[in-house]
Amino acid sequence: MAVFTVAAVLHVGVVLVVHTQTNGYALFPDAQGYESTSARLAAAWRNEGPFETRNLSGLVGSSVWGYPVIMALGRVMTGGGWLAAKTVLALLAATGAVAAHGLALVSARGRKRALVVGLMVGASPSLLLWDAWGLKDGLIVALVLWALLVQTRARFSIACVSTMLGIYACLYLRPAAALFLALALLTRVRLRREYLAGSLIVVGAAALFILPRLMTLLGLVESLEVHDGIRLGFTGGYGSKNVLNHPQYLVALLLGPFPWAFGPETAVPGRWLYIGTVVWIACLALAPTVLRRAWADTHGVGRAAVLGSAAYAAAYIATFGGSFYRQRSLLECVLIILVVLYLPLSPAAAMMRIHVWLAFIAVVAVVHSPYLTPTIWSKLLAVGVIGLAVVLTLVCGHRWGTVRRFRDRRT
Template sequence: MGVVLVVHSQTNGYALFPDARGYDSVSDAIAEAWRSGSRLDTRDLSGLVGSAVWGYPAIMALCKVMTGGGWLAAKAVLALLAATGAVAAYGLAMASGRGHKRAAAVGLMVGTSPSLMLWDAWGLKDGLITSLVLWSLLAQTRARFSLACVSTMLSICACLYLRPAAALFLAVALLARVKFRREYLVGSLIVAGAAALFILPRMMTLFGLVDSLEVHDGTRLGFTGGYGSQNLLNHPQYLVTLLFGPFPWEYGAGTAVPERWLYPGTVIWIASLALAPTALRRAWADATGVGRAAVLGSAAYAAVYMVTFGGSFYRQRSLLECVLIILVVLYLPLSPVVAMTRIHVWLALVAGVAVVHSPHLTPTIWSKWLAVCVIGLAVLLTFMCGVRQGAARRFRDRRT
């Protein structure tokens, strides 16, 4: 909330990001309708918003009515709700049997995530969605299965109006906890009944929009994420954009845009990829904690993300970034020295490829060779230091 207030201290409380301005104007219309005593149903809200995914403008309008203020007051309340995701991450760590140190580290990393704070500061909904998903995972981990089913169904219904792919995340995470036992029968019946009454009609509405919307004249939405998307099934070359974009090494003409504020979060995401294989194997083995459920839910969410928005939209990746950081901190079995060595080597390799391919950083062939030699030397020194420290640690262990 502090970041939101600081960013907008010189904007007179008005939204800056284009999507945020759209949320502001639509939520004003909804708030005025509520203040005048109108009872808006789902069809009315869809008409005002112009989309079947009207949840965030409606929540923002509710905050405006409750606070009696404008966009900044509503966004401050929403940022405060999004910040509670750090508390949920701490609870997930404790429920998974991790110590207080790792739990505190997870809470701090979620609470200070550069990507989530940036989206909150720009007036977008990603922090709120991430917080909702983390609280739902906590309920699935700690509550009885029947209560977990009830809370998850409520969260899925909310996500269907906020971001349907997040609803799939929660559904798959809940299915990962189903066991063939008698006490799970009640929860399974709750899931089946709620899905038939609430989820299935909503899904039919969403699927009915496929191939029916037109973003530009004559351009149908299809199942591609909209105009400008980079579906990885049709365009696998954009996998690099998905993994490493927005590229922190692009400093050429035309890159001095607000998107540069995404670079800190991108660097953390790229560094986490170096530790992901080891952490995910350990998380998969944890069937009672959050590990396996989070891995399966993230895989389902990532699959939808790759076949729709692909490498084009970084906002949809923020949930994956947050969950990956949680899994790395909770389940990484490596020592800090070994982990940092892997991160340094990985970042050096990524930087080497980036520098060689960037015409702005290495414009000539000689500068490219020089960059390769310097980065190769840095990788070698880092590797040798890691081997030396590992040998020294093993020697101390033998002596003790």
């Protein structure tokens, strides 16, 4: 309850602040579509009653109609407008922090780490921002984390039922997240008699519900135009920035939106994304060590999270790639969870590694940014200062480690 309260206050608070500061105007193009579509659906529901499921695709204008429909339901249930719907969705997204807390406890990582991981997910800058803008990423993260919790904690047959429900919901929200849940479930499969019932549930549900929906979505590939003349396919959609066809966008995928891009053209609300980007970049310094240890945990959430994230990242790289930072929010939250739960380093060693990594990123920033360092001499000076800071950090860290070891021997 404490974790949920903190997460709920943060999510709802940021929603209220952003809504007030923007006079209730949607800042993101997708959010504008969700706001107008949900308003139209809510008005129609109040006047005509609920629609049949097969009509929703035409009413929304998209085969992935889940989020505007949920937003419209929030409007109808509260009797309010877009702010009321965003508040309800923010509260649902805040439950993801509770699921993260439960994952830590199920993975036997201790109550302190469970509390930290719950608070970090609840205070994720990226998720707070997407909720405030009226986008669906916080809701998707909460759905995936709850499905992971059931997969890890419940019996295999119950885990199969919940996973199929989660996959079916994701196919109407974000199909790539369904791939995450499907691959995560594979880590629980065992060649034993008691797992036969769950396997039959998976096969039956996939044949009856999942497969027809997948065929519908695959039939839209290369036929749906996201802009005039630009078809939605496995080529990147907006701007064709997938990493397979355009490897140069790998840097944008890992480090974007670039926190050092503070030119006049970046004076937009999207600049708030830089906070979440810094957290993501810092976690990348610990990712190799953390992923190895998480993969070895077959009883907790470790291996399931790693395998699901790999599948989700592969789908992300092969489609939209470096241009869709929103889709990376799920990977950011999962990586934060894995860092807190499976980091084998001491806090001092972890901070040392993060400092060195951020120094390298800072060198890249000052070399490429014309606003931070406009001249060649300013670039050289900045690189020298950063290098000196790294050396001093390493020397101080080594001396502090030596002093601690000496004190431990004496005691």
